[in-house]
Each structure stands twice: as structure tokens, then as C-alpha cells.
Amino acid sequence: MIINRSNIVAALRRARGLIGLFLGAIFLAACAVHPKPSLYEQLGGREGVALIVDHLIERIGADDKIFHFYAETKISRFREHLQGQLCAVSDGPCHYAGDSMEQVHAGMMIQEADFNHLVELLIGAMEDAGTPVPAQNRLLARLAPMRGQILHR
Amino acid sequence: MRFPTMREGRGIVLRFMFFMLISGATLLNSAAYGASGKILATPGVFQVEGAAGGGLVPWAQLAGYASDEEFALNGFCSRAQVDDYRLDVCGAQANFYDRVEISLARQNFSVAALDAEIEQDIVGFKTRLYGDIIYTSWPQLSLGVQHKKLADPAIAYLLGAEQDSGTDIYLAVSKLHLGAAAGYNFFWNVAARSTDANQLGILGFGGPRDNRTLNIELSSAIFLNPHWALGFEYRQKPDNLVVREDDWRDLFVAWFPNKSVSLTAAWLDLGDVAGQSDQRGWYFSLGGYW
Ligand code: HEM
Numbered sequence: 001m002i003i004n005r006s007n008i009v010a011a012l013r014r015a016r017g018l019i020g021l022f023l024g025a026i027f028l029a030a031c032a033v034h035p036k037p038s039l040y041e042q043l044g045g046r047e048g049v050a051l052i053v054d055h056l057i058e059r060i061g062a063d064d065k066i067f068h069f070y071a072e073t074k075i076s077r078f079r080e081h082l083q084g085q086l087c088a089v090s091d092g093p094c095h096y097a098g099d100s101m102e103q104v105h106a107g108m109m110i111q112e113a114d115f116n117h118l119v120e121l122l123i124g125a126m127e128d129a130g131t132p133v134p135a136q137n138r139l140l141a142r143l144a145p146m147r148g149q150i151l152h153r
Numbered sequence: 154m155r156f157p158t159m160r161e162g163r164g165i166v167l168r169f170m171f172f173m174l175i176s177g178a179t180l181l182n183s184a185a186y187g188a189s190g191k192i193l194a195t196p197g198v199f200q201v202e203g204a205a206g207g208g209l210v211p212w213a214q215l216a217g218y219a220s221d222e223e224f225a226l227n228g229f230c231s232r233a234q235v236d237d238y239r240l241d242v243c244g245a246q247a248n249f250y251d252r253v254e255i256s257l258a259r260q261n262f263s264v265a266a267l268d269a270e271i272e273q274d275i276v277g278f279k280t281r282l283y284g285d286i287i288y289t290s291w292p293q294l295s296l297g298v299q300h301k302k303l304a305d306p307a308i309a310y311l312l313g314a315e316q317d318s319g320t321d322i323y324l325a326v327s328k329l330h331l332g333a334a335a336g337y338n339f340f341w342n343v344a345a346r347s348t349d350a351n352q353l354g355i356l357g358f359g360g361p362r363d364n365r366t367l368n369i370e371l372s373s374a375i376f377l378n379p380h381w382a383l384g385f386e387y388r389q390k391p392d393n394l395v396v397r398e399d400d401w402r403d404l405f406v407a408w409f410p411n412k413s414v415s416l417t418a419a420w421l422d423l424g425d426v427a428g429q430s431d432q433r434g435w436y437f438s439l440g441g442y443w
Contacts, residue, residue: 112251113190113220120192123379133378134336141331147288 039142040092042135049086053079055125065117069108089142101149110151119143187412187443188248190220193379194409195286195329198417199229199440202299202353203244203258203277206325208419208436209388209401210370212342213295213327215254215281216246217442218412224249229440235423235432239263240355244275254279254297262355264427271355272304279325286340292328299323301354312394312427314357315364321348323370338376340384345369351394356427360393374407382407399424403436415440 043049057079060070070078080097087094098104119140126136197214200206205216208231217225225248233240244258256277263270279297286293299321303309306317323346333339349358349365359365368391374384388401405419419436426432 111190111220111222113222116190116192116220132336134332137332137336137338141333144288144331 038092039090039135039138040087043086043090043131043139044129045092046087048129048131049083049090049092051129052122052125052131053083053086055128056082056122059121059124059128060118063117063121066114066121069110069114086139090139101146102153105150106153108153110153112151115147115151188217188219188223188225189412190223191218191251192287193412194376194382194407194415196225196442198407198415199227199231199244199246199438201231201233201240201242201258201260202275202301202321203242203246203256204279204297204299205246205248205254205256207342207372207374207384207386207403208405208417208438209386209403210342210344210372211279211297211299211323211325211346212344212372213281213284213293213325214286215248215251215279215295216256217248219248219251221251223251226443227440229438231417231436231438233421233434233436235421235426235434237264237266237429237432238426239265252281260353260355269308270305271308273301273354274304275299275301275354286327286329287331292326295325295327297323297325301350301358303354303357306357308427309351309355309357312351312356312396313360314351314394315359316349317357319349319354319358321346321350323347334375340372340374340376340382342372343369344371348391349393351391352398352426356394356396356398361395363391363393366391366393374405380409382409396428397425399426405436413442415442 040049043052057075060067084094085096085098088096123136126139195214196217197205197207197212200211201208202211204211205214206212217227219225227246228244230241230243239262241261242258244256246254246256248254254277258275258277260273260275261270262273277297277299279295282294282296284291284293300318301320302318306314309317323344325342325344327340327342330339346368347365348368351357351360368389370386370388372384372386374382376382383406386403386405390398390400392398401424402422403419405417407415407417409415417436417438421434421436423432
């Protein structure tokens with residue numbers, strides 16, 4: 001048999017049904033074995049997110065470096081809005097009801113080091129809350145793109 | 154009783170200074186005195202030629218925890234022990250505002266069989282041209298230079314090297330992808346280096362077979378958590394001399410207990426080195442960050 005393009009195309013066409021079946025089976029098997037939980041669920045749902053936010057507030061309250069940013073902040077409002085935002089970015093059943101990131105952080109002149117420090121407090125808070133490392137990283141991956149809206153404003 | 158020679162004396166003083174620097178860094182709390190504006194582990198560790206990087210490959214990150222408003226100073230010592238040779242390196246690195254890195258390193262290469270030591274000094278400069286390994290969607294990009302001067306060129310000349318000093322230029326790109334590997338953070342770095350150095354420069358610069366070549370160097374790592382990274386490196390090498398020079402590889406584990414210290418261990422495969430084949434062994438590196 002001569003191997004040329006039309007032969008290969010014909011072979012693929014013959015195998016099309018089989019390939020489709022094979023991919024379908026893999027897809028179904030993957031879904032059956034791991035009905036993939038949303039990031040919100042990986043974070044522990046409503047209670048998990050609430051726990052993370054509470055531990056974060058605790059850590060900010062005990063911090064020398066960035067507490068001064070929050071000295072005048074109303075904790076109940078911050079807690080509610082941050083919970084709503086973490087829930088919304090992790091595909092939970094919420095809608096973020098606060099102001100835009102630009103508006104919230106306007107006038108603060110947050111620097112790179114401040115931002116990274118808050119990220120580390122958040123990692124600590126997730127550790128406190130028992131959040132699994134992969135869920136921690138996935139949440140950070142979704143928050144990281146907001147940095148541009150928060151720095152130097 | 155035998156008194157140390159001038160050279161040995163110098164080595165002892167240098168080692169003592171680095172020991173003091175590193176134990177000092179461990180004792181002082183980095184939060185109180187030093188730079189800490191980057192996220193734990195993101196500056197990487199200490200490259201054998203003094204740059205911030207992996208063990209073998211320079212990375213695009215600049216040394217230490219300095220952010221755009223900070224200054225950082227680091228010190229390290231590393232040892233590579235393979236079948237027939239040992240390489241000891243101690244060095245210091247400074248980072249100015251996460252824009253410029255300057256490094257100094259002294260290498261001591263010992264050949265047990267010949268009871269010989271070869272010493273080399275390296276001055277390094279690196280500048281960040283673009284980006285941030287985490288936050289920009291394109292990778293961080295840096296340009297670096299390493300100027301090397303061999304103190305003991307006799308063996309290098311014997312093997313056909315043409316110079317006792319040389320300058321490497323490299324471009325490095327790095328990126329950390331948060332949660333990208335089944336939820337774990339994934340890091341990669343690619344460096345392209347123009348060099349005429351034989352075995353880092355320890356066997357001199359240039360030779361009968363070739364002079365300057367372009368070499369590709371790769372690193373990759375997975376973070377198990379914020380403190381532990383596992384990775385590998387691959388460093389393409391020139392082959393200028395008549396004695397064969399092979400590409401280098403390692404598998405490493407790095408531990409970052411806090412922002413003051415890091416400890417790296419690696420398994421090395423250096424291939425043929427100066428006529429001895431299949432040089433494999435271990436690498437350990439300890440560094441302090443301010
Ligand atoms: C990805 C990173 C960040 C996210 C997602 C984030 C999110 C939020 C949210 C949702 C709120 C509540 C908004 C509202 O009350 O309407 C908030 C408030 C606040 N954030 Fe951030 N933030 C981030 C980084 C930072 C950093 C780095 C700092 C300073 C170091 C900071 C300082 C503050 C302060 C002080 C408030 C309270 C403002 C007030 O008193 O009304 N934030 N942030």
C-alpha cells in the first residue's frame with residue numbers, strides 16, 4: 001500500500017466512528033469518576049469562604065506592615081463584600097455587590113510589596129482554614145489579574 | 154604543624170566571612186531588617202556562577218526579596234561533588250529595586266587525583282527588562298552578563314584553551330503559573346547564553362574546536378506548597394576543547410522555610426568532564442537573604 005495523503009484521510013474517515021467513541025468514552029469516564037467540583041466547592045463552599053475571610057481579618061488585624069491601610073475600615077462591610085467577591089470569582093452562587101477594585105483601593109497608593117504581603121496573609125488564612133493547596137493556588141490565580149486595578153491608585 | 158599558604162589563608166577567610174554572613178542572616182529576622190516584598194520562594198536560589206536562578210541555570214528573577222522599592226543582599230555557599238571532582242562556590246548578590254542584580258562568586262574546583270585546585274572569580278550583572286513571573290501575562294524577561302577570570306589557567310592552557318578570561322551574555326525568560334499543574338504552581342525558565350567558557354570557564358575560554366557558541370538552558374519546577382519545590386534543569390554546553398564537554402542535568406529539591414534562608418539539594422549528571430567520563434553526584438546549596 002502506498003502511504004499518501006488521500007490514504008491517510010481515508011483511514012481517518014474509516015476510523016472516525018471509533019475515534020469518536022473512544023473520546024466519548026474517555027470524556028464520560030472522566031466525568032463519572034471525577035464530577036469536577038467548582039472552585040467554590042473546593043474552598044469549602046459558604047462556610048469555607050467565610051472561614052478564610054475571618055482568618056484573613058484576624059491576620060490583617062495582627063499585622064504591622066499593612067494594618068494601617070485598614071485602620072478606618074468597617075469590618076462588617078469588608079467581611080461581607082470580600083466573602084461575596086471570593087464566592088463570585090470561585091464560581092459560587094453569589095454576585096459581588098461592592099464597588100469596583102479601582103474605586104475601593106483608590107487613594108491608598110498600594111505598592112508591589114504591600115500587595116504581595118496581603119497575598120501571603122491570604123495564603124496564611126487559607127492554611128488556617130484548612131484549604132487544600134490546589135484550591136489555594138487556583139483562587140490566587142483568579143485574584144492575581146486584579147493587581148493592575150489595585151496597585152498605585 | 155603546617156601553616157596555610159596565602160591562597161589557603163584567603164580561602165579560609167572568605168569561607169569564614171560567608172559563614173558569618175549566612176548565620177547572621179538566619180539569626181536576624183528578615184521582616185525587621187531586610188527586603189521581603191516578594192512572595193516566598195519566588196526569587197529562586199543560587200546559581201553556580203553567582204546569579205539568582207536554579208543551581209545550574211540563571212533565571213529571569215533578580216536575586217532576593219526586593220520589590221520595586223527595596224534593596225536586597227544575599228550570601229550563599231554551594232558544593233557539587235561528582236565522581237572525580239568537587240566544585241565549591243561562595244558568592245554574594247545584591248538587588249537594587251528589582252531592576253538590577255549584581256553578583257560576585259568565587260569557585261574552587263578540586264581534582265582529587267592530581268591534588269590540584271583551580272580557582273575562578275565571576276562578576277555578574279543582570280537587569281530585568283520586562284514583566285513579573287507571576288503577574289504579567291507574558292513571562293519576565295532579563296538580560297545578564299557574567300565576566301569570568303581564571304586565577305589558575307595552567308591546566309586550561311594545557312588542554313588547549315585560548316584565554317584565561319571571558320564574558321557570557323544571556324537572555325532569560327521565566328514564568329510561574331499559579332495552580333496550573335493539577336492545582337500546583339508550575340515554574341519554567343529558558344535561558345539562551347552566548348559563551349566561550351569551557352566547563353564554566355574552569356578549563357579556560359575558547360579552544361581548537363570552537364570559540365563562542367549559543368547554548369540553551371532550561372529549568373522547570375513544581376511547588377508542592379509555598380515551602381517546597383521539586384524540579385529539573387538542563388544546560389547545553391559548548392564543546393571547544395579536544396577533551397569532550399557534555400550537557401549538564403540535575404534533579405533538585407529546594408526548601409524555603411522562611412524569607413531568610415533556602416536549602417537546595419540536587420542529583421547531578423555532568424557527563425564527561427576533563428577526560429573523566431560519566432561524572433555524577435550531589436549538590437548542596439545554602440543561602441541567606443536580607
Ligand atoms: C487581589 C487582591 C485584592 C482583592 C481581591 C481585594 C478585594 C477587596 C474587597 C472586595 C474589598 C471590600 C470592598 C468594599 O467594601 O466595597 C476590599 C477593601 C479593602 N482593601 Fe482590598 N483587595 C485586594 C488587595 C488589597 C491590598 C493589597 C490592600 C492593601 C495592602 C487592600 C486594602 C483594602 C482596604 C484598606 C479595604 C477597605 C476599604 C474601606 O475601608 O472601605 N486590598 N478589598
